[in-house]
Amino acid sequence: MSVKAGMIIVYSLEGLHELNSGIILASFAFAFYRSYRAGREPFLAAFALLIFALSILPTPLHGTGVWGIxxxxxxYLYLLRIWGKDTETTMLVLVALGFMMLNIAVGLRLSGRL
Structure with missing residues (x-):
């Protein structure tokens, strides 16, 4: 089999960590937009987006797990409040939650604590 352009995948934990952060941020942004337009917990959606945005900034607490928790x-509180009210927004928040847990595990692995 010959190698064609675009077939080589480079695996790095740092890249996976950044990709997960982008997926989480996009999921939160769409969930916030849907919550804002529907009037379902828009402030909690904005707060979840803000807390995650703060967690990816290089602050002294970054990498300690405090922001992640x-x-x-x-x-999780946002998910409980919108559960059953809007399926699409619920799925976006579940995607963000799943990738967030994966991102915390990758971050712990990168720091040598896992």
Missing amino acids: VSLAVT
């Missing part, structure tokens, strides 16, 4: 808690 706070972000998980706020996201």
